[in-house]
Amino acid sequence: MAAEQFGYATGFRDTLGDLADPKCYTGALDLAQVENDWALAKLRDMLLVRVAEEVVGDLAESGEARCPCHLGIGQEAVAVGVSAHLKSTDRVFGAHRSHSHYLALGGGLIELFGEVLGKEIGSSKGMGGSMHLYGPEFGFHGSVPIVGATIPIATGAGLACKMDGAGAVAVSYFGDGAAEEGILHESLNMAAILKLPVIFVCENNLFSSHLDIHLRQPQNSVARFATAHAVPAQVVDGNDVVAMARATEQLVARARAGEGPGFIEAITYRWRGHVGPKEDVDVGVRRQPGELVAWKHRDPVRRLADALVARGAIAADAVQVITEELRAKCSDALEQARNAPYPPVSNLLDFVYQRGNP
Amino acid sequence: MIARMSYAEGIRSGFGYLFKNYPNVFAIGQGLWSPWYVGSSMTDLDKDFGRERVIDSQVSELSVTGAAVGASLFGYRPIVIHPRIDFMLLAVDQIVNQAAKWHHMLGGQVSPSLVIRAIINRGGEQGAQHSQALHSWFAHIPGLRVVMPATATDARDLLIAATLSNDPVLYIDDRWLYDWEDEASPVVELDLAKQGPLVRRPGTDLTIAAASFSVRLAMHAAEELAKQGISAEVVDVRVLNPMHPKPIIDSVRKTGRLLAVDGGWKNCGFAGELLALASESLPTSTWMAPPRRITLVDAPAPTSRPLEDAYYTTAADVVAAATALVGQKVPA
Numbered sequence: 001m002a003a004e005q006f007g008y009a010t011g012f013r014d015t016l017g018d019l020a021d022p023k024c025y026t027g028a029l030d031l032a033q034v035e036n037d038w039a040l041a042k043l044r045d046m047l048l049v050r051v052a053e054e055v056v057g058d059l060a061e062s063g064e065a066r067c068p069c070h071l072g073i074g075q076e077a078v079a080v081g082v083s084a085h086l087k088s089t090d091r092v093f094g095a096h097r098s099h100s101h102y103l104a105l106g107g108g109l110i111e112l113f114g115e116v117l118g119k120e121i122g123s124s125k126g127m128g129g130s131m132h133l134y135g136p137e138f139g140f141h142g143s144v145p146i147v148g149a150t151i152p153i154a155t156g157a158g159l160a161c162k163m164d165g166a167g168a169v170a171v172s173y174f175g176d177g178a179a180e181e182g183i184l185h186e187s188l189n190m191a192a193i194l195k196l197p198v199i200f201v202c203e204n205n206l207f208s209s210h211l212d213i214h215l216r217q218p219q220n221s222v223a224r225f226a227t228a229h230a231v232p233a234q235v236v237d238g239n240d241v242v243a244m245a246r247a248t249e250q251l252v253a254r255a256r257a258g259e260g261p262g263f264i265e266a267i268t269y270r271w272r273g274h275v276g277p278k279e280d281v282d283v284g285v286r287r288q289p290g291e292l293v294a295w296k297h298r299d300p301v302r303r304l305a306d307a308l309v310a311r312g313a314i315a316a317d318a319v320q321v322i323t324e325e326l327r328a329k330c331s332d333a334l335e336q337a338r339n340a341p342y343p344p345v346s347n348l349l350d351f352v353y354q355r356g357n358p
Numbered sequence: 359m360i361a362r363m364s365y366a367e368g369i370r371s372g373f374g375y376l377f378k379n380y381p382n383v384f385a386i387g388q389g390l391w392s393p394w395y396v397g398s399s400m401t402d403l404d405k406d407f408g409r410e411r412v413i414d415s416q417v418s419e420l421s422v423t424g425a426a427v428g429a430s431l432f433g434y435r436p437i438v439i440h441p442r443i444d445f446m447l448l449a450v451d452q453i454v455n456q457a458a459k460w461h462h463m464l465g466g467q468v469s470p471s472l473v474i475r476a477i478i479n480r481g482g483e484q485g486a487q488h489s490q491a492l493h494s495w496f497a498h499i500p501g502l503r504v505v506m507p508a509t510a511t512d513a514r515d516l517l518i519a520a521t522l523s524n525d526p527v528l529y530i531d532d533r534w535l536y537d538w539e540d541e542a543s544p545v546v547e548l549d550l551a552k553q554g555p556l557v558r559r560p561g562t563d564l565t566i567a568a569a570s571f572s573v574r575l576a577m578h579a580a581e582e583l584a585k586q587g588i589s590a591e592v593v594d595v596r597v598l599n600p601m602h603p604k605p606i607i608d609s610v611r612k613t614g615r616l617l618a619v620d621g622g623w624k625n626c627g628f629a630g631e632l633l634a635l636a637s638e639s640l641p642t643s644t645w646m647a648p649p650r651r652i653t654l655v656d657a658p659a660p661t662s663r664p665l666e667d668a669y670y671t672t673a674a675d676v677v678a679a680a681t682a683l684v685g686q687k688v689p690a
Contacts, residue, residue, distance in 0.1 A: 091432065125465025134464045141431060142464060146455050152421040153456065156428020156436075163384075163410075163434065170428070186421035193416060343465075351466040352500050353551065353600070354524040 012214055015221035016235070019267040020206065022294035025237050028306035034242055036313040039304060042084065042241045043314075044322055046076035046301050049100045051326040052109055055334060056099065056116055056130065057277035065116045067129030068145070070097040074239075074271035077300035078203050079104035081244020082171065082264070085252045086139060091157040092171040093150035094143030096131050097203075097270075101173050106138040109333035114340055121340035127347060148174060148181035151200070155187045158198035158261070169197040169255045177208025179222040188229040188261070197255035199248065200226065200263045203238060207287065209274040226263030238266025239300040269295040366536035368510035369399040372517035373437075375545050377407040380435065383521055386413040386422055387439030387475075395441040396477065397536055423449035423474065427457050427526075430472040435521050443476040443530065444490050457526035458501035473520045478532040478570070478621070480659060483666060489659035493569070494620075494627040496528050497598035503527040503550060504599040508558075508573035510540035512596060519550040532571040532621075554602030557609065561591035563684050564615035566676065567606050567632050569595040572619040579676035586677075588684050598628060603635045610636045614646035615683050619676055624653040647683050652676060 018024040031039055053073050059065035079100035094101040115122030116130045124134045131145040144150055154172030161168040179202060191198045202222050206213045213220045226233035234247040244266060251262025273280025281289050308314045376383045389395020391404050391414040404412040415422045426436035440446035453474060461469040480489035497504045503525050507513040520527035559580050566576040573594045580590040593609050610616045616636050620629035629651035636649060652671055660666050
């Protein structure tokens with residue numbers, strides 16, 4: 001085993017079992033009690049994320065996008081499933097790999113591509129880039145690449161929700177790497193002791209940058225940190241949009257009712273490397289071509305499409321048709337972003353402080 | 359008889375004013391329900407305004423500061439209290455990477471409107487990790503306003519101004535000032551962006567520029583110097599970032615001499631910044647003597663009493679440096 005070979009983590013415990021085995025969970029999703037319209041909408045949402053991220057990947061590959069771009073292709077079901085039970089008044093925070101979080105809530109393509117290209121039309125006025133997305137009108141309140149940094153900010157947003165008393169919830173997206181930061185422990189403790197309406201969503205894609213979770217943690221399920229703080233946790237197949245939505249629905253309902261925080265560990269896998277368009281199969285440990293191919297069999301898009309085809313809800317070529325349509329939509333958005341102006345140089349100083357007082 | 363207000367009473371009065379007039383203000387930090395952590399600067403605020411608004415927190419500097427950043431994005435004006443600035447270092451990511459950056463990097467669309475109150479609490483043989491004055495670090499960060507009140511009135515009014523400011527503000531107070539009194543005056547809601555250095559005592563022979571407790575030293579020194587026939591002008595810098603240097607430069611243009619006094623270390627520090635901005639702003643013909651600075655020596659705070667006595671700057675040190683600077687006026 002890789003971990004022992006490198007002298008780390010003797011006694012490693014595989015606490016994820018089948019969820020970490022790409023040979024499992026590869027079949028069509030179970031759509032019992034799921035309506036066709038809902039499922040089709042989620043299929044489109046996931047495809048939009050995928051196609052848009054492929055465009056960003058191409059921009060990174062060609063060098064047209066110069067900011068670091070972290071792609072989550074393969075992980076689309078997480079954000080799409082979670083967003084299914086959120087409202088625009090909820091408060092969602094992301095991290096470095098947040099295109100999906102932004103788009104799944106309704107973020108615009110022109111604003112996404114514009115931000116990646118550093119244009120004023122971008123979601124952060126071209127001042128942030130791929131790692132700093134923003135869209136408060138649909139509930140996305142910011143993403144940052146300092147690992148774990150938005151976890152306490154989302155916790156504070158949850159404190160504000162509690163003080164407001166209007167039933168809104170806060171959501172913190174982070175990865176399995178962030179679970180190694182002490183801030184997760186502090187924030188879970190705080191959310192638990194103050195009973196804050198915060199949903200902690202860990203996208204456990206089994207890698208932090210190049211390093212496999214076996215070389216970083218003594219167990220591969222991170223939900224144990226939630227359990228340690230008496231925060232209800234669900235460990236979910238993160239490539240199953242139906243399971244993601246169900247877990248979110250339950251934990252969000254509790255949080256809205258004033259019953260405190262919840263934790264979702266979504267097991268997933270990214271098809272591209274840590275940053276940029278490449279697959280990163282040449283670096284790290286265990287991220288080998290065979291493993292990537294195996295994980296692609298757990299494709300969240302295909303599994304949902306297969307179920308819809310089996311049910312007769314969509315044609316066999318529906319994914320192809322929708323993909324072409326979304327590619328055209330992305331091309332239009334990209335052209336508009338390309339033609340948009342850069343921010344004025346005066347922003348450099350004008351945005352350091354906000355003018356005036358209330 | 360004119361009513362007096364101590365610095366600690368000024369801080370408490372500022373909190374009281376904010377809680378009474380602004381329902382979106384809350385305070386969070388360690389020890390807020392205890393008499394031990396923040397001296398008399400917050401006595402009974404939890405009883406007067408409720409423990410939902412005066413929250414005694416977990417021992418989690420980073421998450422508590424981050425939570426205040428988060429709440430500030432949604433209409434609240436949190437004041438995070440770090441009873442010792444040394445411990446606030448555990449929260450630096452949220453202060454430097456997050457609070458100070460969000461307005462700029464998100465295109466001016468949102469601003470974390472929180473106050474981070476940090477207390478300098480030193481002396482008494484408390485040693486290297488209970489004694490630091492780290493304002494120079496934080497005044498280096500664009501986007502973070504850094505305020506260091508020296509007087510009771512400023513302790514109150516700058517706390518209010520910091521809380522009403524839409525930008526993140528680091529408000530640093532010093533326990534060695536808590537008993538220093540001012541004439542009590544009505545609260546004034548100041549626009550923090552417009553606050554800058556003030557001349558606390560006019561003079562003609564040299565300018566002593568300082569902030570926080572060093573202003574107190576400078577004022578005591580100026581009294582002594584007056585007895586020796588030296589007229590020192592004391593400039594209280596008040597706001598270290600962004601700094602408005604004009605009143606300092608105007609003063610030095612008049613006196614031709616600058617002595618910067620700071621309770622922090624020398625290398626890359628606040629006192630050096632005062633010397634640099636005056637030097638680059640004024641022609642050589644202005645200067646009657648090269649500018650000087652008094653800082654701590656570049657060493658951690660000791661515990662043992664004789665070492666501690668040697669470590670901290672006294673008014674006598676300021677008098678000696680000023681006298682040397684005004685060389686020709688040294689009495690025979």
